[in-house]
Amino acid sequence: MKKIERKGEVIFSSYKRGEAIHKAISMKREDILFEIRESKLKGRGGAGFPTSTKWMLVSAAQADQKYIVCNADEGEPGTFKDRVLLLEYPELVFDGMVVAAYTIGAKNGIVYLRGEYEYMLNSLEGYLDEMRKDNLLGKNICGKEGFDFDIIIRLGSGAYVCGEETALIESLEGNRGEARNRPPYPVNTGFMGKPTTVNNVETFAVVSHIVIKGGEWYKKLGTDKSTGSKLFSVSGDCDKPGVYELPWGTKISELLEIVGAKNTKAVQVGGASGICIPKSQFDRTLAYEDATTGGSIMIFNEERDLLHVLKNFMEFFVEESCGQCTPCRIGNVKLLEGVEMIEKGKFTFHHINNLKELGKSMQVASKCGLGQSSPNPFISILENFREEIFNGNGGIHGK
Amino acid sequence: MESKEKLRAPISQKPHVVEKPKDPSYIGGTISIEINEKKLSVPLGTTILEACKEYGIHVPTLCYHEDLCMAGVCRVCVVEVEGMRTLQASCAFPITAPIKIKTSTPMVRKARRHIIDLMLSEHSGECYSCIRNSNCELQKLAKEYGVDHYTFGHVDKPRYEVDNSSYSVIRDMSKCVLCKRCVRTCIDLQEVGVLESLDRGRETHIGTFLDKPLSDVICINCGQCINRCPTAALRANDPSDEIWNAIDDPNKHVVIQTAPSPRAAIGEEFGLPAGTSMTRQMNTALKRIGFDRVFDTNTTADLTIIEEGTELVIRLYKALVKKEQVSLPQFTSCSPGWVKYLEHYYPEYIDNLSSAKSPQQMFGALIKTFYAEKTGIDPANIVSVAVMPCSAKKFECNRPEMNDSGYKDVDYGLTTRELAQMIKEAGIHLPEMPKGDFDSPFGEASGAGLIFGATGGVMEAAIRSIVEFVTGKKAEDVFEKANIIPLRGFDGIKYMEIPIGNEVGTVPDILKHLVPDWNWLKGATLKVAVAHGTANAKKIMDDIKAGGKFSECHFIEFMACPGGCLGGGGQPIPTTPEIRKKRAQAIYAEDESLVVRKSHENPYVIRLYEEFLKEGPCGHKSHKLLHTHYIKRGRYIA
Ligand SMILES: Cc1cc2nc3c(=O)[nH]c(=O)nc-3n(C[C@H](O)[C@H](O)[C@H](O)COP(=O)(O)O)c2cc1C
Ligand code: SF4
Ligand code: SF4
């Protein structure tokens, strides 16, 4: 498949390697935090937590060690924007990590790289070596007395849940990838029990630009609650799938136009755990406050069987649940069974409604984001595509 | 590759808790919260569950256990916290800010019911054919939430094969609700870590290394996982059918020995409060069930003290006087869970283990020799049962070397729970039984044998005797009422120094063949330690390895189970710190009420040495029958 990317105004704008680091070390830490707060940058990994708040909490925590973790697990189906960043713009990502280290006072950085991206490992290691040679990493970085920081890369274990930040930390510590209880949060008790900030690849990349151009500049783009731009990984039924940088607040219909999608029936925003949006709602905007996503946009045209799509999603969750908490481990199985019942016409609406209610309980009672969001496609597809899914089939009672 | 050392069990779920302030009265040490609109203040770091408990609000739980670190996995304890999008697991939520909690909103109730429904949908079992019927936390939850049908269906076939490879623990994973209590128990309390979550998603299950049968991995058979399992997924390997058969067989002479801990706990199975001693009622009940003789294991506990104490004297004499190379400190060997732990994890210390058998096995060997001779019963027709608080005793009596009588020394190890079941089956309500006595030729034992049941008890019994032997003083003159308080209580590790002083007594007759006098102990200080729960044992062992303070000890008591035998893996379920405390109180109270409270004063033990073990403690015959050897098993399995 041809990947076409659209040059955007922020992330894909021009940037010189090391630029952000040089700028940062000439600034006071508070000023960097201030700029990031001004920019209203929210995490790009999906949860949308304000980056400045996270960094402030880590920088305020008292500890002999702090860690910067770059979440490059990119396991969400339909997402590949972090791969593009790492392959083509590593300077943005790594510089952003160095800026973060300077800001919060960390000496060690870890990139948790998706297992399937092992092929990048050599080039990334090489890139880090270059940075060390140029004193962008190492001791007294760029001559800044006492600013020591280095980055290591660790390969992920291949489980989707390891992208969840606390499961990621468990995995880094050599344990089974299972989400931790929160609170307390990683900002206080993260990797090895030390204050840790986990951020998405894209978040770091954006930081590099914000440090240079300022928060005020950044928030001119996007909406009030979703400032700046976002990388979207667009896949599915369109002419030009690929990674696009678009401002937050872009309408779904606009995006469809840009990527050359025709006869679109539905758009799955936010990957397998996102929501499925029908044609009638294509004027909704891509934004944290409306249709939010960590990047994944999947386009389905009229020919797609959405029940089948839903089944794939649910099979994914049944397999990828870490299995520690009841609502997610068993709940997803029940939702999948529900889909299969519909497939065979052996269902009752009473039971399907029970399953929807179950989905709502899973959303609030699961231990981590996986189980909390896995019912999203089930609920949204059954609600938004009722006609198609049931297609006049009344189930066992035939009504 | 990680180093072999690193392959040890990980700590299951690091607590990730907020440390509570030692003194909550300092500023910021307490936090004002609201539960169901009631205002109250709690110390910083209190969990929501603890706060609710404190104020009398019931929150259902399943994966939570008082003895264990939190897991937050079952999610039945969820509550609403104002301002948070999702529900919070109250057992795993430390309070660090003023919050408003609601414990019974529609969303909360619905989520809890859904969770219970989900667990039931995957749970293969029928309560009426289940060992945990009426004592099952899943069943209780279902009742509490009024479950009267399966909303999300119900499995019709078991998902997993039952693993009954172990002499001690049977695993029926089709009944497992994945609360991970067993995992946390095995790792955090026992530092063994043979149980772990395996696979992901719907395939997630609790398994052993490479899903091997339990008998093939380094399980120490302590059964602590059974005691904390909320369901029947883990249970002991129950021999009661065979025992019934033996009882019903007129050609068999069926005897039972009863350990000190079951009597302090069996009442719980009949609805009595923890800490109600049932010694004499049990004697009657056992007779009525059909056991031909009822013996008191405490007798051989007393014998163990004499043998083990003598062994210690020999070791010390060799070390201090003859300057020979001997292994010190000497470790107790009456806890078969501990023995196996050492065999696996510290095989290089095998010589430190006392060669004395456990009281159960000593009794076994004596019943099929001494008792058989005395009564003229063919040992081949004797069936020897031991009621024990312990699941490891089942493994112990099946160790191939335990047949010094020429027969299997102990035929069956029966747990307290299983005995209670047999008593119920016989239509007997234990608390209503008239009191009965133990049978001869062993009869009444000493209080020293009795306190074997509590952590520190073996050491206390040993010290009572050793002090009297060596100093010639009465134990009562050295310790008030002969109670050695520093060795009691539930601190994980206890340590004590006993100065011998400059006055020594004369060597008692039974030791005369071993040491000429006690002058060599003048001015010496006896250093002893006690550990319970193998996690604590590990701490001591690592200290010894590193040449720390415990390497200078002379004698160390190790019990595999937290609390000692009274917290054993065969004891009534549930187990909590409070319950174990009550059981200990019962044991110590009974000890104080007895006339004979020192092992060497037990008249039956004295008679045994006169009539049967004529060469005295550690003599030839006692070596043959009462001592054993161990196996260097190591940590890695083939
Ligand atoms: C199941 C699950 C998978 C996740 N996978 C990823 C991932 O692959 N990459 C990522 O950056 N964040 C992922 N997240 C979000 C992270 O938990 C975390 O919020 C994020 O790394 C924080 O970075 P940010 O603040 O920069 O967004 C995942 C979350 C969940 C619940
Ligand atoms: S929600 Fe799913 S992935 Fe998350 S902890 Fe629970 S079982 Fe694991
Ligand atoms: S484990 Fe509990 S719920 Fe399951 S069958 Fe047994 S008693 Fe019933």
Ligand code: SF4
């Ligand atoms: S019996 Fe003891 S060692 Fe064996 S699995 Fe259970 S807790 Fe672990």
Ligand code: SF4
């Ligand atoms: S075996 Fe028992 S204790 Fe272990 S996870 Fe299953 S239900 Fe819980």
Ligand code: FES
């Ligand atoms: S009891 Fe709190 S999550 Fe299980």
